[in-house]
Every structure is written in structure tokens, then in C-alpha cells.
Amino acid sequence: MLSIPGIQEVAAAAIISEIGVEMDHFPSDKHLASWAGMCPGNKQSDGKRFSRAMTVGNTSLRTMLGEVAWIISRMKDNYLSAHYHRIARRRGKQKAIVAVSHSILVIIYHMLRDKKPYSDLGADYFDKLDIARIERHHVRRLEQLGYTVTLTPKYRATEIRDEMVGGREEGE
Numbered sequence: 001m002l003s004i005p006g007i008q009e010v011a012a013a014a015i016i017s018e019i020g021v022e023m024d025h026f027p028s029d030k031h032l033a034s035w036a037g038m039c040p041g042n043k044q045s046d047g048k049r050f051s052r053a054m055t056v057g058n059t060s061l062r063t064m065l066g067e068v069a070w071i072i073s074r075m076k077d078n079y080l081s082a083h084y085h086r087i088a089r090r091r092g093k094q095k096a097i098v099a100v101s102h103s104i105l106v107i108i109y110h111m112l113r114d115k116k117p118y119s120d121l122g123a124d125y126f127d128k129l130d131i132a133r134i135e136r137h138h139v140r141r142l143e144q145l146g147y148t149v150t151l152t153p154k155y156r157a158t159e160i161r162d163e164m165v166g167g168r169e170e171g172e
Contacts, residue, residue, distance in 0.1 A: 003118040004107060005078045006071040011064055015108060018061040023113040029106045036061050038102045054098065065101035072100060079121040080104065086126055 001012040019032065026032040033039050037057015043050040054062075073088070073096070075081045080100055088096035111118055127134060139149045 001108060001111060001118075004068075004104065004111075005075055005080060005120070006068045007104075011068050014064045015061065018058055018064070019108070019112075021112055023109060026109065029109040032109045033102055033105055036065075036105055038062060038065065038098070038105050040098075040102075061105075062101070065104055066097055068104055069097045069100040072104075073097065077123045079123065079125050082123045082126055 001007055001015070002009070007015070019036070023032070026035065030039075034055060035057060037055050037059070039055050041050075041052020041054060043052045069084070072078070072080045073084045073093070080103060083103060084096045084100045087099050091099075107118055110116075135151060139151065142149045
């Protein structure tokens, strides 16, 4: 559990003391999140979703996850920090902390269930998801500022594939 950024020995011990190490009690990560009180509220009326308070759950676990999330919010160059900043920009810091706390709990569930260490997706994970959308956004923004934009890729897809294939052959 110490492989998750922001979790040190004391936080790991507190989280383990609350949820245990056997995940057989929880059929899925959603059940654990519900038990811990980290599920988002679900109020809908006429197709519109309204913000609600979280469900009541284990307050000491929620507190510890919140502390870890605040630590992660001050870090850089990891997936959870990028997740926090992405949500905080749109929804605010408090909602971002709750979302990151939920993500941490889901990660812990999968680590304990599968008995595998955490592998970070990287700070640029969200940028790699939809490169075309990011390009369109920045081109449109520059055009709004009065620039004429022509994009020329640094590498072609075939060059990148050749480099990857060549790199694997050399490394083997």
C-alpha cells in the first residue's frame, strides 16, 4: 500500500485497521466504497442530477482518506495528482478531494484483492486519452486569439511504430 503516493506507514496502518486485508467481505470496489461512505449521492429529478451529501459510513476511514487526498493534491507528476487538478478546475477543491479519496479506496481494494502493487498511470495519462480533442481545443483557442494555426506532427505514426519495434528488438 506504500506504493500509492501520499500514503505512509501511519496512514496505511489506519486504513488497514479499518478495512482489513481480506477483501472477500466486499464483492466489488463499489460495495467497499458504499460501506466506507465514499459513494456519491444520487438524486435525480426530471433527468437532471443534483448534488447530494455522501452516504454515512466509516468516519475514521473517510477522514484518513481525505488526509491522504490533501497530501496528493500538493504533489506533482502522478496520476492521482492529475486527477485532483482536473476535477478541482471544474468542480472545486472539496469535490475533487472526495473524488480522489474514492479513487484511492478503489485502488486499495484492487491492490488487496489482487495482491499486486500500485502502478501509477502517470501525470500525462489524461492528455494521452484523446490527443485529437486536445489538439482541436488548442487550435481553436489560438484562432480565437487571432492566430492562423497549421499543425505539423513531429513524428509520423509509421516512424513511431518503427522506433518502437526497433527498440524492442535491440532490447531483447
